[in-house]
């Protein structure tokens with residue numbers, strides 16, 4: 001028997017597969033089905049800052065910084081009419097979900113400013129969440145906002161939220177930071193108990209007929225695993241925190257790679273949306289079979305075994321690899 005258990009944010013989990021936020025967790029019965037299929041924990045869909053305070057002055061200041069784009073930006077939020085109800089409904093769903101399942105349930109807040117909305121961190125805690133995940137999706141488009149200022153804003157937000165709760169806090173990040181290792185270290189110093197790498201950006205597309213900018217949500221594939229894989233492998237052992245890998249987890253191989261890079265857990269959404277919940281036992285069965293075949297006893301034994309600090313060729317994660325990859329391209333094979 002192999003030991004699939006792992007820990008994440010101080011929680012003991014039956015295995016390393018966790019359902020990341022998605023519309024699936026809007027319904028309690030779906031979370032129950034996820035539990036029955038075998039996921040070790042669930043992060044609920046996000047409650048957005050914009051849902052909590054529609055016209056927060058602090059958010060306004062943060063987003064606008066002298067421009068008039070805030071009102072326009074809000075029109076991109078499809079549920080704006082339901083805003084006043086959403087936060088209460090969120091807490092209610094969380095409470096009901098906690099009662100319906102035995103696996104850990106984490107709440108998710110999505111926001112950027114250090115405003116009054118963060119009181120919902122405590123409300124999520126009081127509704128029974130085992131941990132809180134903060135998704136900090138922010139797209140800087142202001143020529144006068146420096147990377148230092150932007151990072152300071154994140155750090156302030158983490159420490160504000162952390163000081164208002166007792167449950168563990170994970171921070172879900174985008175991959176686009178100039179000096180990720182230093183930033184990751186700062187976030188952990190500010191109180192993040194775990195880093196969730198990486199948030200997936202949904203790039204807008206153009207509708208050429210109507211000359212409109214349109215949302216374009218494409219589900220991921222395993223190819224997208226390599227970006228978080230590389231960064232978790234680099235950060236593991238250097239930044240003392242837990243890591244959750246998100247983006248591109250579709251197969252048992254993806255989960256094994258995530259753990260070997262150094263992740264405590266691998267999160268999945270697109271695989272569930274594409275292939276349904278039967279994918280969960282398939283992935284977990286595959287992980288177990290692979291570990292038996294390769295004589296691994298536990299997930300803990302495997303964790304970080306392919307991290308930058310553990311591999312024979314650490315440069316494979318760095319610039320040297322860039323030249324090697326380009327040189328390995330064979331024009332004849334195209």
Ligand SMILES: Cc1cc2nc3c(=O)[nH]c(=O)nc-3n(C[C@H](O)[C@H](O)[C@H](O)COP(=O)(O)O)c2cc1C
Pocket residue numbers: 020021022023044045046047108110135172198199200219220221224246247248249267268269270271273
């Ligand atoms: C339809 C949909 C809704 C999502 N909603 C949320 C959300 O509310 N909060 C959040 O942090 N991530 C959300 N995500 C992102 C996923 O949790 C996940 O991080 C991302 O899809 C990458 O993982 P994957 O490759 O397994 O899909 C959503 C993704 C999809 C496809």
